[in-house]
Amino acid sequence: MQHVIPICQQPSVVLIPFFEGKVRAGQSRFASAAQDYEMKALDLNELLITDPPATFIVQVAKEADSMIDAGIFPGSKLIVNKALGPKAKSSNIVIAIVDGEFVVKRLYKRLKVVRLLSENKAKAYPPIEFSEGQELVIWGVVQHVIHSFD
CATH class of the missing domain: 2.10.109.10 (Umud Fragment, subunit A)
Incomplete structure (x- = not known):
């Protein structure tokens, strides 16, 4: 390990757009890329830090x-x-x-x-x-x- 970085004691909230549609890792079924998908906001602190x-x-x-x-x-x-x-x-x-x-x-x-x-x-x-x-x-x-x- 090269670096140890502490996480901020009171992290600020950084909301990132979250695409709720699923992304395939196999063969495509040719779903329309133009289809509307709901976007949510995702806080990485909430997702990654318990x-x-x-x-x-x-x-x-x-x-x-x-x-x-x-x-x-x-x-x-x-x-x-x-x-x-x-x-x-x-x-x-x-x-x-x-x-x-x-x-x-x-x-x-x-x-x-x-x-x-x-x-x-x-x-x-x-x-x-x-x-x-x-x-x-x-x-x-x-x-x-x-x-x-x-």
Whole structure:
């Protein structure tokens, strides 16, 4: 991670037009582009932030490719809720501190086994496994990923 950016304590409302029609990802059925669709206003703070004082934006390092199969790419921005860290569940994507460094991984917990898993089939990074007595600090839980296509 390169940057940790706190979310404003009292964010201003920014309303963005929201197109209520659905966009197909498969074959088109030739619906009319001229058809009228209702437009609503959408507040990104309301959509993406559940706990403003505990929410941070974290940028993934440019060389970090261990989570690309989870949709987290180098340079992605992660919206992280720090308050959820102590309550993180198995299968959550978390920001953890391992050997003094921040990492983003999928948390795996079963009985006494705790692992941090990468998601990149092409590179098959080994899991980070914790044995009893080893400390694992879960800094926060990733709630959203923002990725630009440029």
